[in-house]
Amino acid sequence: MIETERLILRNYTLEDFDALYEIMSDPETMQHYPAPFDKDRTMGWITWNLDNYEKYGFGLWAVTLKETGEFIGDCGITIQDIDGEMLPEIGYHINKKHWRKGYAKEAARACRDWVFEHTSYNEIYSYMKYTNIGSYSTALANGMKKVKEYPDPKNEISYAYSITRDEWEKLKKG
Numbered sequence: 001m002i003e004t005e006r007l008i009l010r011n012y013t014l015e016d017f018d019a020l021y022e023i024m025s026d027p028e029t030m031q032h033y034p035a036p037f038d039k040d041r042t043m044g045w046i047t048w049n050l051d052n053y054e055k056y057g058f059g060l061w062a063v064t065l066k067e068t069g070e071f072i073g074d075c076g077i078t079i080q081d082i083d084g085e086m087l088p089e090i091g092y093h094i095n096k097k098h099w100r101k102g103y104a105k106e107a108a109r110a111c112r113d114w115v116f117e118h119t120s121y122n123e124i125y126s127y128m129k130y131t132n133i134g135s136y137s138t139a140l141a142n143g144m145k146k147v148k149e150y151p152d153p154k155n156e157i158s159y160a161y162s163i164t165r166d167e168w169e170k171l172k173k174g
């Protein structure tokens with residue numbers, strides 16, 4: 001469990017299905033994906049993350065509001081193919097009711113800190129379709145910089161952002 005000023009990040013459970021489906025089935029939210037998710041893919045997303053916790057000790061975690069316990073999305077770390085390399089990646093999805101309140105930034109920063117404090121990775125990435133301004137703005141707000149731009153069959157062009165352990169240590173020292 002990760003606690004921030006306003007959020008608690010915890011493991012997914014199957015009970016999160018309805019709240020996750022509201023996010024993943026929404027065409028506006030999923031505009032940078034090939035298509036919104038149906039119920040099977042949404043359930044597959046949860047079970048993929050339950051497997052990730054077992055396999056890696058991390059995954060995408062459910063993001064909930066500390067005050068009410070409301071599930072508002074997910075954020076966490078998965079291993080992704082970024083231009084042919086399997087790399088640790090911070091991903092995020094927030095219910096559009098709660099966009100632009102700083103929740104993705106708050107959750108992503110906590111995940112970035114968690115990676116450098118709890119794993120031996122020396123660089124953590126975020127990648128996205130080139131059109132996904134919200135996603136790369138969140139990466140920038142997470143102290144990352146653009147390190148790659150490459151053709152990607154599922155995104156046409158993908159951008160990759162990252163922050164290294166050295167950069168993170170400097171950031172933390174202010």
Ligand SMILES: CC(C)(COP(=O)(O)OP(=O)(O)OC[C@H]1O[C@@H](n2cnc3c(N)ncnc32)[C@H](O)[C@@H]1OP(=O)(O)O)[C@@H](O)C(=O)NCCC(=O)NCCS
Nearest residue numbers: 092093094099100101102103104105128134135137138141
């Ligand atoms: C990307 C996403 C998670 C951002 O969530 P959010 O909670 O609204 O983001 P925040 O409020 O924390 O904003 C983080 C930064 O990005 C900026 N930002 C967020 N959405 C933006 C948008 N649509 N356009 C421009 N900037 C945006 C914010 O201004 C903020 O920057 P700042 O700190 O410099 O002010 C959300 O838009 C989302 O769920 N999108 C759909 C799912 C998705 O595409 N996920 C990424 C897959 S690669």
